[in-house]
Amino acid sequence: MSARVTMKDIAAELGVSINTVHKALTGKAGVSESVRAKVNDKAEEMGYHRNTSASSLRRKDINLVFCLPCASREGAYFYRYLWEGCNRFEQEVIDQGISIERVEFVVGGYADALEHIDERLQVGEKIDGLLAYVPGDDRATHLLEQIAEAGVAIELVDGDRPHFDRLGASLADYSTAGSLMAEQAANLVHASGADARVLLLAGDPYTDSHYLTARAFHNYLRDHNVPWQVEDLTGAHAQVKQLERELKARLSSSEAPELICSVFAVGSELVADTLVSANKAGEVMVIGNDLFPESALALRRGIFTNIVYKDPVGLAYRGAKTLGDYLLWGKTPADPVQKGAVEMVFASNVDRYCKLAGI
Known part of the structure; x- marks a missing residue:
């Protein structure tokens, strides 16, 4: 008895991936109709028979x-x-x-x-x-x-x-994350009556979660005509020391920010540590991103005002x-x-x- 023809055999004959053959034979999206027709014609020519009971239960x-x-x-x-x-x-x-x-x-x-x-x-x-x-x-x-x-x-x-x-x-819905952070930032600044000097730790521009959250933050402020000048500090895991120096410089200046937001977890922890070491914990409003033991503790102690949770x-x-x-x-x-x-x-x-x- 000849060996049973498999999807791998069909893929080898046509010079396509097994995944392409699977999609074509099972009617799934992701292949063109011409490719689907070629795969099905080749399967019939080679005597391929789909085991429907096995495919319903899977290996x-x-x-x-x-x-x-x-x-x-x-x-x-x-x-x-x-x-x-x-x-x-x-x-x-x-x-x-x-x-x-x-x-x-x-x-x-x-x-x-x-x-x-x-x-x-x-x-x-x-x-x-x-x-x-x-x-x-x-x-x-x-x-x-x-x-x-x-x-x-x-x-x-x-x-x-x-x-x-x-x-x-x-x-996560990064657009919502950035918009939610910006909306709460506007609420905090308005309620406090403070000037709107805002510092955003914007993370790595090549990391989806950082870039999209930071973009949504800025878009919300623009779309709602919030007239702030937001300063972005870019950089992530590999630039922690540099970010720490820049953050300390902003906090010690005569125009220190009233509000600091971070779009990523490491930036949030950096803000908490820097505020504590500079004896400014509780003096600056902070919205962090991501929940972990240190950020939860910072929230309980009043170092953070809020945390954006992305589950x-x-x-x-x-x-x-x-x-x-x-x-x-x-x-x-x-x-x-x-x-x-x-x-x-x-x-x-x-x-x-x-x-x-x-x-």
């Missing part, structure tokens, strides 16, 4: 890789909670035949981590799905494209790159669950881009949010 030997930033050092402020979301998903599927491998990378090491995954695929290792951090440079993007071409289902976390073949993306635990959990549901049951999300809720945290409700985040 129980699914291998997932979670590739996210390291949770240590600066990663403890935000990325730790992405991993917590992954932990919660893993506990849910512990008896469902899913094998999960964790790949953590340090700042600047993402492309190297992806290259190693790609090399494993090239030598025949089986990886069904990849929960991947959104790429920030061309090399990481190219490697993710190669991994997708190898037939791996990819779900992005904390951003999106819709131009390549990913299953979907799970991210990284839920963000990663939704991404992992989307990937698992697709590989186990063939379920795809109604909308490939899932945006999580963004909320404003006050001292009065911080305990509730800490409980949700597992802090």
Whole structure:
């Protein structure tokens, strides 16, 4: 008896990816009608028969890789909670035949981590799905494209790159985050009667979550005719020392800001530490981003006025669950881009949010 024809065989005959063949044969979006016709014609020619009962239940030997930033050092402020979301998903599927491998990378090491995954695929290792951090440079993007071409289902976390073949993306609503921060900033300044000297720690302009939040902050002020002159301090993890020096200089000047906002977690912690060391805690209004033990403590002590909470635990959990549901049951999300809720945290409700985040 001849061997059963597989999607891999059809892909090899046509010179396309297994993922393309899968989409064509199962009627999913993402391929042109001409490609779909070619795949179906080739499948009929080769005698391919889809096992509908097997496809409805899926294999129980699914291998997932979670590739996210390291949770240590600066990663403890935000990325730790992405991993917590992954932990919660893993506990849910512990008896469902899913094998999960964790790949953590340090700042600047993402492309190297992806290259190693790609090399494993090239030598025949089986990886069904990849929960991947959104790429920030061309090399990481190219490697993710190669991994997708190898037939791996990819779900992005904390951003999106819709131009390549990913299953979907799970991210916070950064536009809402920036607008909410700007609205609360306007409320605080108006209520205090203070002058509007505002300092925005705008983060890394090449990081989606930073750039989009900062842009939305400025757009809100412009659209609502708020006549502030906002000074941006750019820079993120690799520029912490420089940001610290610049922040100290602003605080010690005769025109120190009345309000400081940060679009990212490390910047929020930096603001709290600098205010304490400069003996100015409680003298400046502060809206931080992201909830972690240090920011929650700063809110309780009155160092922060508010915190913008983007629920990284839920963000990663939704991404992992989307990937698992697709590989186990063939379920795809109604909308490939899932945006999580963004909320404003006050001292009065911080305990509730800490409980949700597992802090």
